[in-house]
Amino acid sequence: MSIYENKLGIKAWAEADRPREKLLQQGRRQLTDAELIAILIGSGSRNETAVDLSKRILSSCHNDLHKLAQLGVKELSKFKGIGEAKAITIVAALELGRRRKDAEPAEVQKINSSLDAHRTIKADLADLPHEEFWLLLLNRANIVIGKHFVSKGGQAGTVVDPKMIFKIALEHGAASVVLAHNHPSGSLKPSTADVSITKKLMELGKMMEIAVHDHLIVYNETFLSLADEGYV
Known part of the structure; x- marks a missing residue:
């Protein structure tokens, strides 16, 4: 494989494009869904960055986080590059998000005060x-x-x-x-x-x-x- 075909690992990216550094420099709300998932995953493979892998997973769910949250460890582990440990991390993170959402009061639609x-x-x-x-x-x-x-x-x-x-x-x-x-x-x-x-x-x-x-x-x-x- 030539240097033009070889995909770069996350450590070879420009610092501004690396999700961990981006979170530190710009704050968590500036990251895309794929970048946040990439932080959970931690690393990709020789042929795919963690962000590209995250995009592939999201694409399979039509970029819908609700559909992603319905996937279990077994389904996530079917993606090349996602082992059981990474799958468990994703499932746990999404479950925490769901619990926080459930714990919050319903959004106020009208502002009277x-x-x-x-x-x-x-x-x-x-x-x-x-x-x-x-x-x-x-x-x-x-x-x-x-x-x-x-x-x-x-x-x-x-x-x-x-x-x-x-x-x-x-x-x-x-x-x-x-x-x-x-x-x-x-x-x-x-x-x-x-x-x-x-x-x-x-x-x-x-x-x-x-x-x-x-x-x-x-x-x-x-x-x-x-x-x-x-x-x-």
């Missing part, structure tokens, strides 16, 4: 070691029509571009939005920058006829509403 907003967004901001900024998009009846990741920062803050906020809202036909970001430190006290950007976005929202109802600061199961607490 800051508590409703927190219930809807908290899972997206849970267990993060860095700050992320998210949007809840609502229609005129305050029904949730989407959740969108906006930006990622460090442990002390994240940059928010107002143009991006309203671009997302306009593209999805949102009548109003709720802002949310997490504080990895556990402190829910808003910074001066938090209050300032919220007031700015509220004013811009009035001009664009897209109401900014609230801004939540989240730490797992706890949160603070800038609107409820009178900061804005």
Whole structure:
């Protein structure tokens, strides 16, 4: 086999394309399903990377994680490159995901309060070691029509571009939005920058006829509403 035909192992990839390094550098939510499964698998073979093997498995399930979760150790072990140990790892990981989903309350569809907003967004901001900024998009009846990741920062803050906020809202036909970001430190006290950007976005929202109802600061199961607490 020539060097042009020989498939590269995962260690020979550019670092940015390797799933473990990508998770460390960009965060777990930036990985594809195949890349996440590749981390579980750990390694491919001489002729196939772990990601390619994962893509092959997903393809057999029409890229449907629910169908993948229905496969047992015996079915997964039929794929070349998947032994019993790797199959068990995949099954265990998917089962944990299912149990976490079952343990969560049903998704709130209508936002009548800051508590409703927190219930809807908290899972997206849970267990993060860095700050992320998210949007809840609502229609005129305050029904949730989407959740969108906006930006990622460090442990002390994240940059928010107002143009991006309203671009997302306009593209999805949102009548109003709720802002949310997490504080990895556990402190829910808003910074001066938090209050300032919220007031700015509220004013811009009035001009664009897209109401900014609230801004939540989240730490797992706890949160603070800038609107409820009178900061804005």
